[in-house]
Every structure is written in C-alpha cells, then in structure tokens.
Amino acid sequence: MAEEPTTRLRFRRNARIRLGKDFSRIRQKGERLVAGCIIANWIPLPAGSHSRLGVVTSSKIGNATVRARARRLLRETFRVHQHDFVRPLDLVLVARPSIAGRKMQDVERDFLTLCKKAGLLKKTESRSCG
RNA sequence: CCGGAAGGGUGGAGAAUCGCUCCUGGCCGUGAAAGCGGGCAGGGGAGGAAAGUCCGAACACCAUAGGGCGCGAUGCCGCGUAACCUGCGGGCCGACGCAAGAAGGUGCUGCGGGAUACACGCGGAGGACGACGCCGCGAGGCGUCUCCAUGGAAAGUGCCACAGAAAACAAACCGCCCGCUGGGAUUUCAAAAUUUGAGAUCUCAGAUGGGUAAGGGUGAAAAGGUGGAGUAAGAGCCCACCGCUCCGGGCGCAAGCACGGAGGCAUGGCAAACCCCAUCGGGUGCAAGGCCAAAUAGGGGACCUUGGAGCGGCCCGCUCCAUGUUUCGCGAAAGCGAGAUGGGUUCCGGGUACUGGCUGCUGAGACAAAUGAUUCUCUCCUCGGCCGCGGCAACGCGGUCGAGCAGACAGAAUUCGGCUUACAACCCUUCCGGAACC
RNA sequence: GUGGCUAUAGCUCAAUGGUAGAGCCCCAGAUUGUGGUUCUGGUUGUUGCGGGUUCGAGUCCCGUUGGCCACC
Numbered sequence: 169m170a171e172e173p174t175t176r177l178r179f180r181r182n183a184r185i186r187l188g189k190d191f192s193r194i195r196q197k198g199e200r201l202v203a204g205c206i207i208a209n210w211i212p213l214p215a216g217s218h219s220r221l222g223v224v225t226s227s228k229i230g231n232a233t234v235r236a237r238a239r240r241l242l243r244e245t246f247r248v249h250q251h252d253f254v255r256p257l258d259l260v261l262v263a264r265p266s267i268a269g270r271k272m273q274d275v276e277r278d279f280l281t282l283c284k285k286a287g288l289l290k291k292t293e294s295r296s297c298g
Numbered sequence: 299c300c301g302g303a304a305g306g307g308u309g310g311a312g313a314a315u316c317g318c319u320c321c322u323g324g325c326c327g328u329g330a331a332a333g334c335g336g337g338c339a340g341g342g343g344a345g346g347a348a349a350g351u352c353c354g355a356a357c358a359c360c361a362u363a364g365g366g367c368g369c370g371a372u373g374c375c376g377c378g379u380a381a382c383c384u385g386c387g388g389g390c391c392g393a394c395g396c397a398a399g400a401a402g403g404u405g406c407u408g409c410g411g412g413a414u415a416c417a418c419g420c421g422g423a424g425g426a427c428g429a430c431g432c433c434g435c436g437a438g439g440c441g442u443c444u445c446c447a448u449g450g451a452a453a454g455u456g457c458c459a460c461a462g463a464a465a466a467c468a469a470a471c472c473g474c475c476c477g478c479u480g481g482g483a484u485u486u487c488a489a490a491a492u493u494u495g496a497g498a499u500c501u502c503a504g505a506u507g508g509g510u511a512a513g514g515g516u517g518a519a520a521a522g523g524u525g526g527a528g529u530a531a532g533a534g535c536c537c538a539c540c541g542c543u544c545c546g547g548g549c550g551c552a553a554g555c556a557c558g559g560a561g562g563c564a565u566g567g568c569a570a571a572c573c574c575c576a577u578c579g580g581g582u583g584c585a586a587g588g589c590c591a592a593a594u595a596g597g598g599g600a601c602c603u604u605g606g607a608g609c610g611g612c613c614c615g616c617u618c619c620a621u622g623u624u625u626c627g628c629g630a631a632a633g634c635g636a637g638a639u640g641g642g643u644u645c646c647g648g649g650u651a652c653u654g655g656c657u658g659c660u661g662a663g664a665c666a667a668a669u670g671a672u673u674c675u676c677u678c679c680u681c682g683g684c685c686g687c688g689g690c691a692a693c694g695c696g697g698u699c700g701a702g703c704a705g706a707c708a709g710a711a712u713u714c715g716g717c718u719u720a721c722a723a724c725c726c727u728u729c730c731g732g733a734a735c736c
Numbered sequence: 737g738u739g740g741c742u743a744u745a746g747c748u749c750a751a752u753g754g755u756a757g758a759g760c761c762c763c764a765g766a767u768u769g770u771g772g773u774u775c776u777g778g779u780u781g782u783u784g785c786g787g788g789u790u791c792g793a794g795u796c797c798c799g800u801u802g803g804c805c806a807c808c
Contacts, residue, residue, distance in 0.1 A: 177316065186666055187632085222666065232349085233708055236670095240318095244671050247317065272671060 179247040185222030185258060194222070194260045201286050204278030205267040206242070208286070213256040221246045224262040238263040241275045249279065253288050 185191060198211040213219070223242050225235040242261045267275065283289045 179317070181319085181668095184666075188666070191666070224666085231708075236709060239667095240670050244317080248671085 177247055177250065179221075179243065179250070183218055183220055183250075185220050185260065190258070191222055191224070191260060194258050198258070198260070199286065201282055203282035203285060205264045205270060205275065206278050206282055207262040207264060208282055209260040209262070210257045210286075210288075213258060215255055217256050219250055219253060219256040220258050221250075222258075222260045224260060226263075229263055229265040230268050234268045235263075238267045241267070241270070241272055242279075244272065245276050245279045248276070249283075252290055253283075254290055257288070 185194070194211050195209045198209045200207070200209050202208075221243065223239045225238050227235070229235060229238060242263060246259065246261070280289075
C-alpha cells in the first residue's frame with residue numbers, strides 16, 4: 169500500500185487523449201496559458217479519475233525528427249509530473265517552434281513555471297526527473 | 299607530407315533506474331459465460347537514405363472498366379534483374395463417399411514461364427561537337443577522351459533574328475564573259491586639204507540584250523568537296539580522288555559491319571515546333587477495400603412498367619432517380635481487420651550486370667500514431683600543452699595531461715524494384731592544387 | 737497518399753526561341769529660403785540551381801531546391 173499504484177509513473181494508451189472531438193473541445197472551452205516553448209489548454213476532471221494528455225506538434229516547428237523529439241519530451245515531462253496536480257485534468261500541450269534543440273531540463277522548467285502560474289501544482293513537493 | 303573535389307563503404311559498444319508498443323505463456327479481481335480491469339515472466343522493436351514522391355510494378359475496389367475518336371507517354375540492338383502472378387509434377391490435408399476414389403486446399407518441395415511496353419542496370423552498334431595524337435599535298439581518314447530522349451525532314455504545315463546579293467520551287471545584287479549603243483585614245487587605209495568616212499586594238503559609260511554561277515570579307519548553316527582538264531567566261535559538262543545515295547550477295551541473334559557494283563549527286567537545319575508512323579495506357583488509391591455489437595434517424599435489397607435526370611474530354615453503348623410489386627435487415631464515425639515467411643547476411647563456385655549451392659545467424663507493425671527519458675563506463679575521433687623518435691624541412695608517429703565527448707543527415711505507415719537529394723567522423727579508389735628535398 | 741501553382745532589379749509584375757523591360761524604390765542634377773511635389777538623367781539582373789535540344793534558351797525538355805495551395 170505504501171508504493172500504491174497511484175504514484176507509479178505510468179503513461180499508457182488510455183492516459184492519452186485520442187479523439188479529435190476531445191482535442192477541439194479542450195482547446196476551445198478550456199483554460200489557456202503560454203510559457204516558453206509550450207502552450208497549454210486544460211479542462212479539470214472530477215476527483216478520482218486519471219489525468220490525460222494530448223500533444224500537438226504542427227509542421228511549423230520542424231521536420232518529422234524534430235516533431236517526434238518534441239512530442240517525446242512533452243510526454244515524458246507529463247509522465248514524471250502526472251501526480252503533482254491539485255486535481256485531475258485533461259491537458260493538451262502545443263509545442264512552439266522554439267522547442268527545437270531544447271533539452272529535457274529546459275522543457276521541464278517551462279512546464280513547471282507554466283503550472284505554477286496556472287496554480288495547478290500541489291505546493292508540498294516538486295519532484296524532478298532522475 | 300599537407301589541403302581540396304568526385305565516387306564507393308561503415309553509419310559505436312556495454313550497463314543501471316523509470317517508461318512505451320507488439321507477440322507468446324501463466325496469475326489476480328469481477329462476471330453464469332463471453333468479456334473487462336489489474337499485474338508477472340520471456341522474446342521482438344527504424345534507415346542508408348525510412349526522406350523527396352520522380353518513374354515503374356504488384357495488390358485491392360469501382361461498371362462511364364466495353365467500342366470509336368481524342369488525349370497522354372515512349373522511341374538503336376542484345377542480355378540481366380524485384381515484390382508479385384502463374385503452368386506442370388511430387389508430398390501432405392481433404393468436403394463428399396460404404397469403399398475404391400475424390401471437388402478442392404497447401405506459409406511443403408522439384409522443374410519452368412511471365413513480370414510487358416517505356417522502370418532500371420550492363421554490354422554492343424551508330425552518331426555528334428570539342429580537345430588531343432597519327433597519316434595524307436589537300437578534300438579527308440584512323441585512334442583516344444567527352445557526350446547522346448538515338449523512329450520519320452524524298453506526307454504536309456511552320457520557323458531560321460542580325461549580318462549577307464541570296465536562308466530554301468533556288469534566285470541573280472556586285473562581279474566575269476560575248477554582244478548592242480554612245481564617247482575617248484592610239485594606229486592603218488581612202489577621200490580631201492586638216493577635216494570626214496571605214497576598219498583594228500585598248501578603254502569608259504548605259505533605265506541595254508544574253509551567257510555563267512568560278513569569286514564576293516557575312517553567317518550556326520551558302521545548294522557535294524579537293525585537284526585537274528576544258529571554255530568567250532564558266533559549270534559534275536568531263537576525269538582522278540574524298541564524301542554521299544542506291545543495289546547485290548556475304549558475316550553477325552540484332553543494331554549493323556566490311557566488300558563489290560551502279561548513280562554525277564538528288565535530299566540545308568529544327569520534330570526536347572505542329573505533325574506522321576509504331577507501341578503502350580480505364581480510373582482511383584490501404585484514408586483502396588472487407589467485417590461488425592449497442593444506441594439512434596428511417597430506410598436498404600431484388601424485379602418490372604412508365605417518366606425524368608446524369609455520364610471522369612466527346613460520341614455510341616451505359617448508369618442513376620421517382621413511381622409500382624415483393625422482401626428484410628442496412629448503415630457514417632468509433633471497433634475489428636486489410637497487415638507481412640518475403641527477404642537480408644556469412645562461406646564456396648561461375649559470370650559484364652548478376653546468379654547457383656550449403657550451413658549458420660537475424661526476423662518492427664503503430665493508427666492523435668510505439669521504438670523514449672536520465673545517468674555511468676569504454677573505446678573511435680577532434681582541439682590544445684609537454685616529452686621522445688623519424689625527417690634538411692613542412693610535418694608525421696608514439697606516450698602523457700587537460701577540454702569536447704558519439705557529435706551528421708534524418709523517423710517506418712500496404713508491398714517491391716529503381717532514380718534523385720541530404721550527410722559529422724573514419725576507411726578505400728581516382729583526380730587536382732600546394733610545400734620541402736633529390 | 738494524390739494533384740496543382742510559382743520562383744525575373746531592393747518590392748510588385750511584364751516579355752512571339754533573336755539586345756530582358758515598366759511602375760515604385762535608390763542616386764545625381766534642376767526648381768525652392770529649406771523640405772516635399774514636379775521635371776531631367778542614371779545605377780540596377782548568374783531570369784532559383786544543374787544539365788540537355790538548338791546557330792541561339794527567361795521561354796522548349798529533363799533533373800533538382802525552396803515557397804504556397806487544394807483533396808480524401
């Protein structure tokens with residue numbers, strides 16, 4: 169019970185947003201905030217459910233390799249911090265062109281400042297990757 | 299020794315923690331079951347270009363897929379090559395049948411065929427411009443390098459700027475030659491007294507008649523060329539040679555080749571201008587297409603009469619809709635699934651591409667789209683310092699210390715072959731440039 | 737996966753295979769006390785890149801690079 173499954177840092181397929189109507193609903197009706205190389209849209213979910221993530225990388229930020237790299241970094245950042253939110257939410261992260269060439273630490277710093285500005289994080293701890 | 303360019307090859311290894319996806323096999327919870335949720339173990343998990351989508355093929359569906367016209371593409375000859383399709387034989391399975399047998403199937407196996415035209419590669423032939431070399435008095439010939447989308451210019455139309463006389467039915471501006479007319483000079487003869495007439499030679503001119511195409515500085519290209527004979531001047535008019543065209547049999551699988559004979563020579567270039575000839579091409583693309591639970595709107599299929607509409611560029615053919623009869627399941631997204639056994643590679647044999655044999659190793663399958671994040675170690679390599687060795691030197695090699703620390707291009711999306719483009723570092727081959735020494 | 741458009745002066749665009757041009761911009765001069773306007777003159781180019789056809793390519797053909805757009 170101490171290492172209960174709620175704190176495991178998993179990120180499986182059902183933790184992703186997969187439907188186009190979910191994407192359009194979150195990006196039209198949800199909250200929106202920009203920080204660094206990330207644009208975030210989110211909708212809060214009822215307590216007890218799992219947070220979900222969707223990542224958008226348009227063709228303006230680079231070729232396929234750059235886009236895949238950005239998608240993996242954003243997903244990894246969400247995976248590490250998925251239990252640090254005050255309440256579960258549906259989150260859509262949109263990568264901006266300045267993400268090309270960034271490292272994991274830069275992306276994580278942008279993500280944390282964005283979540284602090286939005287007031288989504290628990291105030292107690294801030295765990296980091298590694 | 300250093301630097302550069304082009305082509306080809308390789309495109310780091312190991313480990314830990316946390317994760318993703320697929321396959322196989324258990325486990326737990328729930329449930330009558332199917333299933334759903336959770337979790338464990340083992341195994342697999344990007345490239346030489348996966349890219350661009352430039353070319354071709356397979357595969358799938360569509361009935362405007364058929365026929366004709368149009369349109370598009372391709373165009374010397376031979377050989378070789380993929381996925382995939384397919385023929386015959388053997389083995390195995392096998393509905394059905396009492397049995398014998400047997401429709402059929404097969405990710406098994408042997409021998410083939412196709413994979414076109416027009417992907418592409420290799421070899422050959424021919425041609426072109428330019429360069430170089432050799433031979434010839436010359437026109438030209440031969441060889442090497444480079445390049446070639448290489449059917450037809452004697453079916454037709456069109457174009458060939460500027461320059462030039464002329465740019466394509468040859469023509470005739472200058473020129474040359476023979477005449478005609480007029481003038482001038484010289485000279486001969488005659489008459490007569492310094493003039494006239496006639497003739498000859500030379501020369502000038504023409505709103506002049508013919509001959510000729512040798513020459514004319516142009517042009518990318520000037521109507522076969524070089525040399526001679528010949529002529530009033532000239533000309534394939536004639537002759538020799540060179541080139542060209544046609545014919546003949548021979549050689550070669552063929553493209554073609556060389557030889558012999560004939561023809562005085564026509565037929566300028568452009569078809570990557572229209573066009574003609576030959577050959578090929580239906581269209582759309584795995585988002586092709588197939589199956590399907592629940593819920594929901596109400597419709598869907600078949601047949602036939604009549605009417606209306608449409609038709610991928612056009613026509614013929616054709617298709618659709620409404621109405622009528624009959625019948626019962628149809629259906630977008632989501633889900634399942636199309637979807638990977640075909641190959642790659644080591645070794646040996648034969649070849650121009652390539653191919654045969656045998657053994658071993660390897661084996662991606664997502665769908666808002668996995669193959670990741672962080673860290674450590676090892677080498678490869680780069681830069682700098684010091685030391686040693688080699689060298690005249692430029693510089694190289696080795697050791698050690700420090701820093702950078704796998705550094706580039708780049709991410710499967712139905713499959714296969716080709717083409718093109720991008721590429722750090724290292725290796726190989728060829729070429730170019732520079733420095734030092736002999 | 738499929739289809740299309742486009743690249744010409746600093747900018748926007750022209751140009752039958754035959755000397756690449758117009759407007760704006762820029763520069764110089766004139767006009768004005770100064771500036772603007774106006775007038776006159778001038779500079780502007782590897783026609784994206786590499787090949788090929790042709791006597792000769794911005795144009796024709798092939799390849800290639802970049803940009804833009806559309807469809808399922």
